[in-house]
Structures are given as C-alpha cells and as structure tokens.
Amino acid sequence: MKKLSAVQxxxxxxxxxxxxxxxAEALKxxxxxxxxxxxxxxxxxPASLLLRFQFENEERLSEATPQLKxxxxxxxxxxxxxxxxxxxxxxxxxxxxxSPED
Known part of the structure; x- marks a missing residue:
C-alpha cells in the first residue's frame, strides 16, 4: 500500500x-x-468518497430506506x-x- 501524503x-x-x-448517531x-x-x-x-451504512438484513434495510436522504x-x-x-x-x-468483506 502506498504511503499517504500529509494532505491525504x-x-x-x-x-x-x-x-x-x-x-454513532445512526446506530442510535x-x-x-x-x-x-x-x-x-x-x-x-471528495468525489470518490462513498459511505455505506450496513444493515443486518433486507427487512431492516427496507425499513430504513425512507431515511436515506x-x-x-x-x-x-x-x-x-x-x-x-x-x-x-x-x-x-x-x-x-x-459487509466490507463482500
């Protein structure tokens, strides 16, 4: 892995x-x-930044989807x-x- 510069x-x-x-806020x-x-x-x-909120199953994911925006x-x-x-x-x-491993 390449070493990050000071800016990075x-x-x-x-x-x-x-x-x-x-x-922390989302877990609550x-x-x-x-x-x-x-x-x-x-x-x-920042163009390449992608955060993912991982849910335990599809049901929980669909319950949370209205809150995505x-x-x-x-x-x-x-x-x-x-x-x-x-x-x-x-x-x-x-x-x-x-998950990150998938």
Missing part, C-alpha cells in the same frame, strides 16, 4: 471523524444498523462544517446489507 492523511482523519460521528436512530464503512481514493477526494444531507452538512463540499451529496452515502 488530513483527509483520512477528516473522513474517519465524520464517519465515526455519523455511525436506525434500527438494525450494524456499522458504517467507507471507500475513498484520496487522490480523487436525511442521512445523505447529514453527511453533506458534516463535511461542509469541515470545509469539504460534496457536489452530488446523494452519491456519497448508501444503505446496504453488504
């Missing part, structure tokens, strides 16, 4: 901070949520507070039953 390390810290905050509010995980290519940040807006707002603007907020957070 700051981006990584920012992403972990936002993801941890949203995950969204029934059946297991974890939050993400993919990002730091050379193409709310959480997408929360992600955009949290990143904006850190000085990062997402041009297409809906593309950066999804709900899934897949």
């Amino acid at each position: 390390q700051k981006q990584q810290t920012l992403v972990f901070s936002v993801a941890d905050t949203l995950e 509010e969204l029934g059946g949520m297991v974890q939050c995980w993400f993919d990002v290519q730091y050379h193409d940040f 709310v959480w997408q807006r929360k992600l955009s707002a949290a990143l904006l507070k850190k000085g990062v603007i997402l041009k297409q907020g809906r593309q950066h957070l999804i709900f899934t039953v897949e």
Whole structure:
C-alpha cells in the first residue's frame, strides 16, 4: 500500500471523524444498523468518497430506506462544517446489507 501524503492523511482523519460521528448517531436512530464503512481514493477526494451504512438484513434495510436522504444531507452538512463540499451529496452515502468483506 502506498504511503499517504500529509494532505491525504488530513483527509483520512477528516473522513474517519465524520464517519465515526455519523455511525454513532445512526446506530442510535436506525434500527438494525450494524456499522458504517467507507471507500475513498484520496487522490480523487471528495468525489470518490462513498459511505455505506450496513444493515443486518433486507427487512431492516427496507425499513430504513425512507431515511436515506436525511442521512445523505447529514453527511453533506458534516463535511461542509469541515470545509469539504460534496457536489452530488446523494452519491456519497448508501444503505446496504453488504459487509466490507463482500
């Protein structure tokens, strides 16, 4: 794995901070949520950022789906507070039953 530059390390810290905050809030509010995980290519940040909220099964996923836009807006707002603007907020957070190993 290639070593991250100083700028990329700051981006990584920012992403972990936002993801941890949203995950803690979502675990309290969204029934059946297991974890939050993400993919990002730091050379193409923030466009490549994709957070995933993992749910325990399809039933829990379908129950939470109406809240997806709310959480997408929360992600955009949290990143904006850190000085990062997402041009297409809906593309950066999804709900899934897949785990990082899938």
